[in-house]
Amino acid sequence: SQKIEQNSEALNIQEGKTATLTCNYTNYSPAYLQWYRQDPGRGPVFLLLIRENEKEKRKERLKVTFDTTLKQSLFHITASQPADSATYLCALIYNQGGKLIFGQGTELSVKP
């Protein structure tokens, strides 16, 4: 079955630095890959979507890359702020079926 792996260890970085989170998947590539943010006690909130035929997507301080050869997506937050501290989830959709499958998430902590 398809596996999705995100950094299991929490990521601690200093304010102002760039945070880079990784999402790796096995087997075949998804049609779409999405990144969500989740704060404690709340549902995930959508951040960015990237399609199979796209290499990179940007939105303000966020950047997502998608490498179907490496079977990997990288999620970058530039000029990080303490308010960026949260858990970040990647999610995949495959052409067959269409369900959204999540990784386990990576907890990011940005220290002032």
Add this chain to the structure above:
Amino acid sequence: GAGVSQTPSNKVTEKGKYVELRCDPISGHTALYWYRQSLGQGPEFLIYFQGTGAADDSGLPNDRFFAVRPEGSVSTLKIQRTERGDSAVYLCASSLNRDTEAFFGQGTRLTVV
């Protein structure tokens, strides 16, 4: 309302009882998802509806779990003979269609004692 609404927000039930969890998606969204999330884990897929029909129910753990969406809007997740292992946050999400962003509700925290 403007967002996905889930009720109740918290539910405590005794082992062996039946529970129903409700999800009101965003109006006009055809896709509806149910997930289960345990502490420190990502959302675990349960079932996905396109309109009234279950497009994929492969994530339902066993036949004690069932979900319906009779009119293509509100959905109910039903759990029979609850077990302590069913305790988790149950999340519902909806999207306009399958390749657009999903909007999540706040979740229902289910505790089976």
